[in-house]
Amino acid sequence: MSAEANAGKTGSRWKLSLDTWAVLLALVAALLIRAGVFKHVPW
Amino acid sequence: MADVIVVPQAQPVQPALRFLRVIPGVLLLAAIGYAGKLLEQNVGAYAKAHHWTFPNIEYVLWAIVLGLAISNTIGVPEIFRSGVATYEFWLKAGIVLLGSRFLLGDILKLGIVSLLLVAIEIAGSLAFMTFLGRLFKLKPKLTTLLAVGSAVCGVSAIIATKGAIEADDEDSSFSIAAILALGALALFSFPVIGHYLHLSDKAYGLWAGLGVDNTAEATAAGALYSDAAGKLAVLVKSTRNAMIGFVVLAYAIYWASQGQAKTVGNKAAFLWQKFPKFVLGFLLISVLATYHFFNKDQVGALANLSRWAFLLTFAGVGLRTNFSDMRKQGFRPFAVGAIGEVVIAGFTLGLVYGAGKLFGW
Numbered sequence: 323m324s325a326e327a328n329a330g331k332t333g334s335r336w337k338l339s340l341d342t343w344a345v346l347l348a349l350v351a352a353l354l355i356r357a358g359v360f361k362h363v364p365w
Numbered sequence: 366m367a368d369v370i371v372v373p374q375a376q377p378v379q380p381a382l383r384f385l386r387v388i389p390g391v392l393l394l395a396a397i398g399y400a401g402k403l404l405e406q407n408v409g410a411y412a413k414a415h416h417w418t419f420p421n422i423e424y425v426l427w428a429i430v431l432g433l434a435i436s437n438t439i440g441v442p443e444i445f446r447s448g449v450a451t452y453e454f455w456l457k458a459g460i461v462l463l464g465s466r467f468l469l470g471d472i473l474k475l476g477i478v479s480l481l482l483v484a485i486e487i488a489g490s491l492a493f494m495t496f497l498g499r500l501f502k503l504k505p506k507l508t509t510l511l512a513v514g515s516a517v518c519g520v521s522a523i524i525a526t527k528g529a530i531e532a533d534d535e536d537s538s539f540s541i542a543a544i545l546a547l548g549a550l551a552l553f554s555f556p557v558i559g560h561y562l563h564l565s566d567k568a569y570g571l572w573a574g575l576g577v578d579n580t581a582e583a584t585a586a587g588a589l590y591s592d593a594a595g596k597l598a599v600l601v602k603s604t605r606n607a608m609i610g611f612v613v614l615a616y617a618i619y620w621a622s623q624g625q626a627k628t629v630g631n632k633a634a635f636l637w638q639k640f641p642k643f644v645l646g647f648l649l650i651s652v653l654a655t656y657h658f659f660n661k662d663q664v665g666a667l668a669n670l671s672r673w674a675f676l677l678t679f680a681g682v683g684l685r686t687n688f689s690d691m692r693k694q695g696f697r698p699f700a701v702g703a704i705g706e707v708v709i710a711g712f713t714l715g716l717v718y719g720a721g722k723l724f725g726w
Contacts, residue, residue: 344457345646352462352650355666356659363669 383447390448391677394455397435397684398676401428425588425679429552432683441684452681453521456581457643459674460599464650465659465667467600472651478724479571479601482716486575487608489712490516494705501701506532506625509616510540511698515705518606518641519544519579525609525639529617530626542690543702548582549686551706556589568717570594574601575713578706581682584675603644610639 338346354360405424412418435441441449491512498508510532514523520541527537555577559569569590577583580602587598614635620626629635654664 339642340454341457341642344454345461345642348458348461348646348650351458351670352465352653352659352667355663355670360666362662363666363673365669365672 387448387451390445391451392448393441393445394449394452394677394680394684397431397680398424398428398673400431401425401680402676404431423589424676425585428676428679429585429683432680433686434683436684436687437689440687449681449684452581452678452685455674455677455681456584457641457646459671459678460580460584460603460643461646461650462667462671462674463596463599464647465654465664465671466596467647467651467654469651469655472600472648475597475600476604478720479574479604482571482575482713482720483601483604483608485716486709486713487516487605487612490705490709491612493708493712494701497701497705501697503697503701504536506530506620507536507539507698508701509620510536511543511702511705513612513616514540514544515578515702515709517609517612518602519548519582521580521606521641522609522613525613526616529613529629529635529639530620539698540702543698544578545686546688546699547702547706548577548579551577551710552582552586552589552682555586555710559590559594562714564717566591566593567597568721570597571601571720572714572717573598574605575716576710577602580606581678585679585682588675588679603641603647606641607644609641610636613639 351360355363401424404427405422408422494512494515495508498505498511503511509530510523510526513526514520516522523537523540523544526532555569555573559572564572570587570593573583573587573590573594574597577586577598583598583602584595588595614629614632617626617629617635621628650667653659654667659667
């Protein structure tokens, strides 16, 4: 197998799904609120 | 010497470029969602000031209707499409953040009831849709896709199953179109029926979570009824979503045994790959909220952030619903889906009534 194919395989292994990105974004937002970076989110 | 045919290679899209491409569409989602919120506040106030009798229309409905109006008149221009497609991303982020409004005890209590109802709903829906597909002489794999879409979680389930059973692109676009069209109908009919039957928030939330196929439409149908019903609809729908891996695995094994799909090697890896990760995020935030990792103000801020994420989702639900595209997809799959949906809606309503009697709601 070529080096390029191997590199492609390694890259796809670390590719995150849409689901996982959504979870990460929500968790980062929750941590920022917990740390007091965002004290109030208006509605 | 033979001519050299130069085949143009698809250029990989750089992450930065991909990010830039979604910005116009995300801004459109935000603008429509915010316009819906402004309309909710101002139309009600204007009607009251002029002593008009006007129903209180929530931002959820305004956002969906504005999106539908754009999609079905001028259409969504190409520049916005990548960004509009991110509505599912905002939906999942919103569900994770909504976990802050559930205590773990509530999830366990409701989760066990909903897990039981979901198991009955999935088994009943799969069996009925398979029967209907045979009755209407649909292709077996198309029947499988429609059954999974109706029983588990709409478009995501169809896409996951398509890959696992090696179904045709045509079959999956038929199924997706039918499920989306029926989701749009459910979105407007469920709240009307719920009010007509005077369902409690709990009963309606359970019903919307069990009976509406797509997560976005189930969330919107719940929120159109009430805030409490919306919360419960999301919980029940997430329980249904969590079953996706098991159902897809069962179908993958069946079609492989028929020699019409690849054999599944590592079943645990398959289940993990198909499992919706946002359900885990939702549970994690709920555990953190239960053990007071967040104070009261922070829980309020998380809940508001979840509402903003849903606002983008509701705008996206309207924008991606195009009735003329749906008409092009043909009658039979739509008829099978429609009959199935009506029966499943009745069946799940019966389940909710039965559970209400059993648990004294």
